[in-house]
Amino acid sequence: MSWTVGELARLAGVTVRTLHHYDRIGLVQPGGRTAAGYRSYGVGDLDRLQQVLVYRELGFPLEEVATLLDDPDADPAAHLRRQHRLLRERLERTAAMVAAVEKEMEARQMGISLTPEERFELFGGGFSDEYQAEAEERWGDTEAWAQSQRRTSAYTKDDWVRIKDEVTDVERRFAEALRSGVPAGSEHAMGLAEEHRQHITRWFYDCPAQMHAGIGRMYVEDPRFAAHYEEVAPGLAQYVSTAVQANAARQG
Numbered sequence: 404m405s406w407t408v409g410e411l412a413r414l415a416g417v418t419v420r421t422l423h424h425y426d427r428i429g430l431v432q433p434g435g436r437t438a439a440g441y442r443s444y445g446v447g448d449l450d451r452l453q454q455v456l457v458y459r460e461l462g463f464p465l466e467e468v469a470t471l472l473d474d475p476d477a478d479p480a481a482h483l484r485r486q487h488r489l490l491r492e493r494l495e496r497t498a499a500m501v502a503a504v505e506k507e508m509e510a511r512q513m514g515i516s517l518t519p520e521e522r523f524e525l526f527g528g529g530f531s532d533e534y535q536a537e538a539e540e541r542w543g544d545t546e547a548w549a550q551s552q553r554r555t556s557a558y559t560k561d562d563w564v565r566i567k568d569e570v571t572d573v574e575r576r577f578a579e580a581l582r583s584g585v586p587a588g589s590e591h592a593m594g595l596a597e598e599h600r601q602h603i604t605r606w607f608y609d610c611p612a613q614m615h616a617g618i619g620r621m622y623v624e625d626p627r628f629a630a631h632y633e634e635v636a637p638g639l640a641q642y643v644s645t646a647v648q649a650n651a652a653r654q655g
Contacts (some may be wrong), residue, residue, distance in 0.1 A: 405435070406449070408442045415452055422452075430469050431455055461493065488561045547608040554607060566606050573599050577643050578636035587645035596650035598644070612651040619647030 414420045425431040426442065431452045433442035444452075451472060458468040471482070558566075577595050585591050596619075602611040603618075610618075622628045622644040632640035 406444045411444045460491050521632045550608040570601050575637050581642045587642045588649040592646040592648040596646040612654040616648045616651035
């Protein structure tokens with residue numbers, strides 16, 4: 404199997420000029436010539452070009468690429484292992500950069516003026532653009548959404564720290580009640596549910612009991628909410644949902 408310079412350029416996604424340059428400097432030279440004197444690349448040439456392109460993508464200068472590929476002690480498997488390791492390291496760095504950009508987007512969407520360090524500290528992995536977009540699509544035309552946007556746009560870092568601490572404390576006490584065998588419909592559990600409702604009303608939007616009951620149902624119906632509570636304590640999603648709905652029912 405062989406390719407002309409134009410065919411190889413199209414196959415590899417490079418320009419003919421690039422292949423001509425690689426030929427001139429001895430980096431990737433055609434293994435043969437056609438009867439008319441045109442370059443003819445074989446499978447071995449294609450393999451070498453692939454190695455060159457990977458190293459170039461990783462930022463290696465051409466001179467260093469040539470030294471690596473012409474090392475008599477190296478073998479193709481060694482090159483693949485090296486490239487795999489370097490690509491994995493690059494992937495990890497890229498993932499970290501993506502995460503940083505996402506956190507910046509999260510903070511901007513929520514109207515929070517914080518330093519990057521503060522954003523990482525507060526949000527961690529518990530918030531995403533997907534959730535924000537979905538929530539806006541679902542409730543964006545409601546007064547509750549507008550009220551929440553107005554309030555949160557003015558919050559400082561200290562406000563968000565307090566919000567987070569309050570939620571964590573309620574979840575912790577819910578988990579303790581669950582582990583202690585306290586029924587989800589008990590006064591104690593319903594009291595925690597009421598604290599949760601008041602937290603929403605205080606910080607985000609007016610949350611009547613029946614609206615809170617709907618939120619409670621989402622804790623078991625939406626896999627993402629359920630996963631969050633299950634991470635705190637196994638069975639907690641259903642427990643909190645039941646307590647919230649019981650609290651709503653007693654308020655009529």
